[in-house]
Amino acid sequence: MTVIDEMGKASAKAQNLPAPITSASRMQTNRHVLYILMDHDVKGSGKGAVIGFLKVGYKKLFVLDRHGAHNEVEPLCVLDFYIHESLQRHGYGKELFQHMLQSERVEPHQLAVDRPSEKLLCFLRKHYNLKETISQVNNFVIFEGFFANQHAPVRKLLPKRPEEEIKPYSLTDREFLKEEVEPPWPFNQSHALTRSSSLGNSPVRGCLKPFLNEQELLRNLRLCPPHAGAHHLLNGEPGGPAAQRRRTSGGCRGQAGLIAQRSSYSRYGNPKGAANIPERRAMGQEPSKRLQDVETCLGSATIPSQDPSDLPSLSKSGVHPPNGALCSSEEPPVATQPEPTDRTEDPGIRAVAESKPSRQGAHTDRLPPWLGSRCHDAPWAPWGKQQSWTVAGVFHDAQWIRYKQEYRNTRPW
Numbered sequence: 001m002t003v004i005d006e007m008g009k010a011s012a013k014a015q016n017l018p019a020p021i022t023s024a025s026r027m028q029t030n031r032h033v034l035y036i037l038m039d040h041d042v043k044g045s046g047k048g049a050v051i052g053f054l055k056v057g058y059k060k061l062f063v064l065d066r067h068g069a070h071n072e073v074e075p076l077c078v079l080d081f082y083i084h085e086s087l088q089r090h091g092y093g094k095e096l097f098q099h100m101l102q103s104e105r106v107e108p109h110q111l112a113v114d115r116p117s118e119k120l121l122c123f124l125r126k127h128y129n130l131k132e133t134i135s136q137v138n139n140f141v142i143f144e145g146f147f148a149n150q151h152a153p154v155r156k157l158l159p160k161r162p163e164e165e166i167k168p169y170s171l172t173d174r175e176f177l178k179e180e181v182e183p184p185w186p187f188n189q190s191h192a193l194t195r196s197s198s199l200g201n202s203p204v205r206g207c208l209k210p211f212l213n214e215q216e217l218l219r220n221l222r223l224c225p226p227h228a229g230a231h232h233l234l235n236g237e238p239g240g241p242a243a244q245r246r247r248t249s250g251g252c253r254g255q256a257g258l259i260a261q262r263s264s265y266s267r268y269g270n271p272k273g274a275a276n277i278p279e280r281r282a283m284g285q286e287p288s289k290r291l292q293d294v295e296t297c298l299g300s301a302t303i304p305s306q307d308p309s310d311l312p313s314l315s316k317s318g319v320h321p322p323n324g325a326l327c328s329s330e331e332p333p334v335a336t337q338p339e340p341t342d343r344t345e346d347p348g349i350r351a352v353a354e355s356k357p358s359r360q361g362a363h364t365d366r367l368p369p370w371l372g373s374r375c376h377d378a379p380w381a382p383w384g385k386q387q388s389w390t391v392a393g394v395f396h397d398a399q400w401i402r403y404k405q406e407y408r409n410t411r412p413w
């Protein structure tokens, strides 16, 4: 394994590659074949010395023929080829290559070569008269005669349209050298989980972005399927109040999606969660209406729950309700009535307490607007009553919400 790793490094260096494409570990995970040329007579350790190596393997490729038609083929590919610097141009390369051709029973023109170096092109021209290449859109090079007597089945696809660019969808072994682009949240999560699981480790979360920007937030929310409660809004007349609501309901589809969003929003971003709004306001950045809608909606989806039986004791012991509103030990906390907006009227996107508090609070002026909106629906307002909420159109009782709170830790305060 050490020998293979060292050979891979030397080859990468000779080709100016940033990282080796041949290593013992990679050989274990694919079905490539490594031909190694050894000098057994070399003096020294008595174990011989490696002169060079040639790595080949079958790969599914989409290649263009002379007429520009796509062909799905699975040829034998030359993937890596290296002869030690001190021994190049001594005929060792030819010896190794010839052995491979015989062993694999292929003709040189049937091969595809993965991004050949100038030296290799000279080598193939000199020894095998491979001069004429057929242009490809990927990194593989094929030569004239490739499509004659194909040993592998060739499946013709529709000829490419001239105005369209063909994507290089044949992966090369050198593809990993390109910078890996991480898909946006939440797709990166499943990727991270899969990768770590395949290694036999317990799943490790991928990097969650500390704060989703507005565009990402809206885009991700739109991925959630619409819930039943929002359908009547979606069917409303354009331009009317229903259309106004449609914007908010569209951004907050699906309860599960809401909660997932909320989690990442508070846990990995600003510890205050939605408190980004006033901060941005202070910085002169007014969040857009849509974002406010979404954020309020997210806040609503994680309404602080209280088991009704706990509420009086909370108040008596002087513990403040979780939204931070001050309250006397005698009186229940008072909710702030937010500015009436279309979103606070929207049953599909906000949590609605069955019994709404009627009084306006004097202590909640320090609360930001979205907390006010939650206060309005404060579940602890009518003391001792059994509470239930409709979150994003789905009925939930206090126990459920409390469970969610405790086990998900999505409290924004």
Ligand SMILES: CC(=O)SCCNC(=O)CCNC(=O)[C@H](O)C(C)(C)COP(=O)(O)OP(=O)(O)OC[C@H]1O[C@@H](n2cnc3c(N)ncnc32)[C@H](O)[C@@H]1OP(=O)(O)O
Residues within 6 Å of the ligand: 011, 014, 015, 078, 079, 080, 081, 082, 083, 084, 087, 088, 089, 090, 091, 092, 093, 094, 095, 113, 114, 115, 116, 117, 118, 119, 120, 122, 123, 124, 126
């Ligand atoms: C898909 C891939 O693997 S691409 C990467 C190919 N590998 C490399 O570029 C690594 C560096 N190069 C090498 O390791 C070797 O030069 C190889 C593997 C390409 C060829 O091995 P060699 O043992 O040198 O080949 P061999 O001695 O049999 O044939 C020599 C011929 O190869 C070509 N060649 C070898 N070295 C060179 C060079 N420095 N410049 C130009 N052509 C060269 C020439 O056609 C040469 O013939 P010539 O000497 O008459 O000009």
